[in-house]
Amino acid sequence: MDMHMMVSRPEQWVKPMAAAGASQYTFHLEATTNPGNLIKEIRESNMKVGIAIKPGTTVEELAPWAGQVDMALVMTVEPGFGGQKFMDDMMPKVSWLRSQFPSLDIEVDGGVGPNSIHRCAEAGANMIVSGSAVVSSEDPRSVIALLKNVVMEAIQKRSLDR
Ligand SMILES: O=C(CO)[C@H](O)[C@H](O)COP(=O)(O)O
Numbered sequence: 001m002d003m004h005m006m007v008s009r010p011e012q013w014v015k016p017m018a019a020a021g022a023s024q025y026t027f028h029l030e031a032t033t034n035p036g037n038l039i040k041e042i043r044e045s046n047m048k049v050g051i052a053i054k055p056g057t058t059v060e061e062l063a064p065w066a067g068q069v070d071m072a073l074v075m076t077v078e079p080g081f082g083g084q085k086f087m088d089d090m091m092p093k094v095s096w097l098r099s100q101f102p103s104l105d106i107e108v109d110g111g112v113g114p115n116s117i118h119r120c121a122e123a124g125a126n127m128i129v130s131g132s133a134v135v136s137s138e139d140p141r142s143v144i145a146l147l148k149n150v151v152m153e154a155i156q157k158r159s160l161d162r
Helices: 010-019 035-044 059-066 088-100 117-123 140-161
Strands: 002-005 024-028 048-053 071-075 105-109 127-129
Touching (some): 002 010, 010 024, 010 035, 024 071, 035 048, 048 059, 048 105, 059 071, 059 088, 117 140
Parallel strands (some): 024 048, 048 071, 071 105
């Protein structure tokens, strides 16, 4: 279970989340003054590490940590609530991360659905958070299947191109 911690002082929840059975702990780069130490604490609690950035945070700020984590989460809306518009201008962050870190898990979260999934998959995201597009559909199962298929096809294409 991956916990995306949209909280200030993420340090304080590492041990409680590990005790609750979390397998991955994703914190916001903006919420800590010492990412290196937090990464170490998460690993010492036997969880995988994810690091998230808000739209206003550059990928250059994330870059020094990307090689030390299991997952990078590029927010494609301002964190806060579901149903917001997908920010296409976040896709260069995803493409850059994919080009530099071919085996890193890269997640996108916010406004992702059938209209935006192709952009995310082509840029290199392999983990998708989708809220409204799934729950507001009359056929959630087919939306999930579509999102999965588009991502799988892009992954396959990248592996053939290499
Ligand atoms: O929590 C969020 C932002 O804080 C996410 O955007 C949300 O979980 C995903 O929902 P949606 O697909 O409707 O954007």
